[in-house]
Amino acid sequence: MANASNANHQHRTHDKVTETGRYRDADGQSVELVAGQTFPPCPKTGESTVWHHA
Known part of the structure; x- marks a missing residue:
């Protein structure tokens, strides 16, 4: 079973990336981001958006 708190964790535009990885936004766009x-x-x-770890 997946950890629900991780699955629902949201990041907003301009927040600092704390974990390197691939993220998907509310529009379905995917990017690779590095911690920092x-x-x-x-x-x-x-536009500003909400990101989720993909």
Whole structure:
């Protein structure tokens, strides 16, 4: 069974990335991010978004 708290953890544009990995936004766009970077706006719309670890 997956850990529900990890599955539902959200990151917003401009938050600091704490764990290197692939993230998917609310629009379905996927990016690879490295710990220490900041979460970008949506690559498709350029707007602030919510990211989830993919």
